[in-house]
Amino acid sequence: MDLYRIDVCRSMTGCRRAVSEVKNIIKIIEEAFQETDFNDKRKRVIGEKFKQHHLFKVGVSGCANCCSQPQIKDFAVVAKRMPVYNKELCNLCGACVKACREKGLTIVKDKLFFQKSLCLGCGDCWSVCLKGALKPGEENWRLLIGGKLGRHPQLAREIGEIKDVEVKKYLTEAINHILNSSSVKRPADILSLLDFSEK
Numbered sequence: 001m002d003l004y005r006i007d008v009c010r011s012m013t014g015c016r017r018a019v020s021e022v023k024n025i026i027k028i029i030e031e032a033f034q035e036t037d038f039n040d041k042r043k044r045v046i047g048e049k050f051k052q053h054h055l056f057k058v059g060v061s062g063c064a065n066c067c068s069q070p071q072i073k074d075f076a077v078v079a080k081r082m083p084v085y086n087k088e089l090c091n092l093c094g095a096c097v098k099a100c101r102e103k104g105l106t107i108v109k110d111k112l113f114f115q116k117s118l119c120l121g122c123g124d125c126w127s128v129c130l131k132g133a134l135k136p137g138e139e140n141w142r143l144l145i146g147g148k149l150g151r152h153p154q155l156a157r158e159i160g161e162i163k164d165v166e167v168k169k170y171l172t173e174a175i176n177h178i179l180n181s182s183s184v185k186r187p188a189d190i191l192s193l194l195d196f197s198e199k
């Protein structure tokens with residue numbers, strides 16, 4: 001039996017809202033667990049006492065809607081793609097402004113303004129732009145750590161944005177932190193002491 005579980009949203013089987021491909025991320029996550037020998041090493045610590053809360057839960061969501069509940073996973077990534085704007089193609093129709101539920105786009109005095117800090121990279125804006133003035137930008141992943149339910153539920157900490165090639169590095173660090181701790185607590189509790197703040 002695996003001592004980890006990967007919960008993936010429907011983007012794996014084709015959700016039209018997905019802003020990034022998740023298959024490669026799943027492969028990277030599986031590799032991290034295999035290469036660290038997580039199952040065998042963790043079984044040696046937990047042994048016969050295994051309970052559901054010992055599972056290392058990983059969440060992967062293909063867009064900001066977070067259907068795989070990354071906020072309550074020990075380690076999770078959420079796809080994020082901010083729009084890229086070409087003002088030469090824009091006719092200021094306002095469709096993107098209406099489509100953005102985060103109020104990240106506004107038109108003031110014949111100019112379209114984008115507020116990066118509000119953007120979740122959900123793709124709603126470029127999907128309604130008939131002029132092609134908004135296009136999907138680079139693929140990033142929001143990294144969330146330490147979410148859990150149980151007796152003392154807590155939402156995961158939002159660590160920052162990473163590239164898909166960095167997912168393995170951060171997950172391996174989280175796995176090794178758990179393996180080195182020899183603790184039988186929930187993974188989220190063990191990870192609460194892991195400092196990713198430099199990200």
Ligand code: SF4
Binds near residue numbers: 009015017065066068
């Ligand atoms: S998180 Fe986004 S991509 Fe994944 S199933 Fe939900 S709506 Fe679709």
Ligand code: SF4
Binds near residue numbers: 089092093132
């Ligand atoms: S939807 Fe496209 S064309 Fe319309 S205002 Fe937005 S960027 Fe410009």
Ligand code: SF4
Binds near residue numbers: 102104120123
């Ligand atoms: S990607 Fe989503 S949140 Fe960002 S500006 Fe477009 S509609 Fe708004």
